[in-house]
Amino acid sequence: MAPELPEKDQSASAFAGRRVLIVEDEPNIRELVAFHLGLEGLQVVEAENGDAALRLVQTEAYDLFVLDLMLPRVDGLTVCRAIRRDSRNGDAPILMLTARRDESDKVLGLESGADDYLTKPFGVRELVARVRALLRRPRAAANANQPTAASVVAAGPLKVDVARRQASIDGRPLELTPHEFDVLHLLAAHPGIVFTREKILERVWTQDTHVTVRSVDTLVKRLRQKIESDTRQPELILTVWGTGYKFADVMPKR
Numbered sequence: 107m108a109p110e111l112p113e114k115d116q117s118a119s120a121f122a123g124r125r126v127l128i129v130e131d132e133p134n135i136r137e138l139v140a141f142h143l144g145l146e147g148l149q150v151v152e153a154e155n156g157d158a159a160l161r162l163v164q165t166e167a168y169d170l171f172v173l174d175l176m177l178p179r180v181d182g183l184t185v186c187r188a189i190r191r192d193s194r195n196g197d198a199p200i201l202m203l204t205a206r207r208d209e210s211d212k213v214l215g216l217e218s219g220a221d222d223y224l225t226k227p228f229g230v231r232e233l234v235a236r237v238r239a240l241l242r243r244p245r246a247a248a249n250a251n252q253p254t255a256a257s258v259v260a261a262g263p264l265k266v267d268v269a270r271r272q273a274s275i276d277g278r279p280l281e282l283t284p285h286e287f288d289v290l291h292l293l294a295a296h297p298g299i300v301f302t303r304e305k306i307l308e309r310v311w312t313q314d315t316h317v318t319v320r321s322v323d324t325l326v327k328r329l330r331q332k333i334e335s336d337t338r339q340p341e342l343i344l345t346v347w348g349t350g351y352k353f354a355d356v357m358p359k360r
Contacts, residue, residue, distance in 0.1 A: 121241050122147035124169035129159040129185060131177055139172055142230050156180025160188055167194040170241060175204035175215055183218045190219040199240035219283045261294045275333045285310055286329055293343060298355030300346045326351055
């Protein structure tokens with residue numbers, strides 16, 4: 107049987123010269139991914155474990171990461187979080203690969219900073235389509251040097267700097283995943299406005315991640331652990347029972 111090949115995309119030449127780091131410990135899969143992304147014009151760099159990936163992330167800039175979840179030595183989630191903390195690569199898209207099919211594993215990967223998720227075994231056409239979609243997205247750093255008056259949201263003890271993608275509570279910096287930051291900004295920028303779980307999914311996640319409304323609940327729980335004084339009685343991110351969530355329009359005294 108002839109090998110599966112992706113359809114030619116006229117926009118593929120737009121990706122020529124962009125750098126991708128493939129982190130995968132299975133040689134056959136790593137070589138397969140490298141071959142087909144090379145056909146897209148990408149400059150491919152390979153790492154076979156998490157340690158090697160961390161060294162490369164600390165010294166080089168990349169336009170895309172294809173990252174296996176289950177890696178020897180340092181796992182994919184740790185590598186993913188390290189990428190998001192790195193000044194060169196913090197806003198680069200991450201496509202996570204895994205043999206796990208449970209939604210909880212998928213959500214954990216996405217909340218650790220991955221932009222999309224592909225379950226093994228996968229088809230070449232789907233892999234290439236996901237990569238093309240991620241590379242077409244504008245990177246957050248593109249407008250980082252052009253802050254505007256509306257780029258900083260202040261809500262009581264919370265400050266969200268959109269241009270720099272940084273947030274703090276009572277002056278204390280928060281370590282947030284990309285999706286946590288986006289949900290926090292969405293809610294804090296519209297105090298008192300109720301967002302359904304479906305609307306939050308639509309605004310923050312893309313359609314190709316296949317997450318569900320339960321992902322929103324899990325993410326809000328994590329956010330509350332980072333910004334609330336008492337997660338049992340939240341004062342900033344409020345639940346609107348049967349509907350969704352809103353940010354408090356009356357700030358608590360601290």
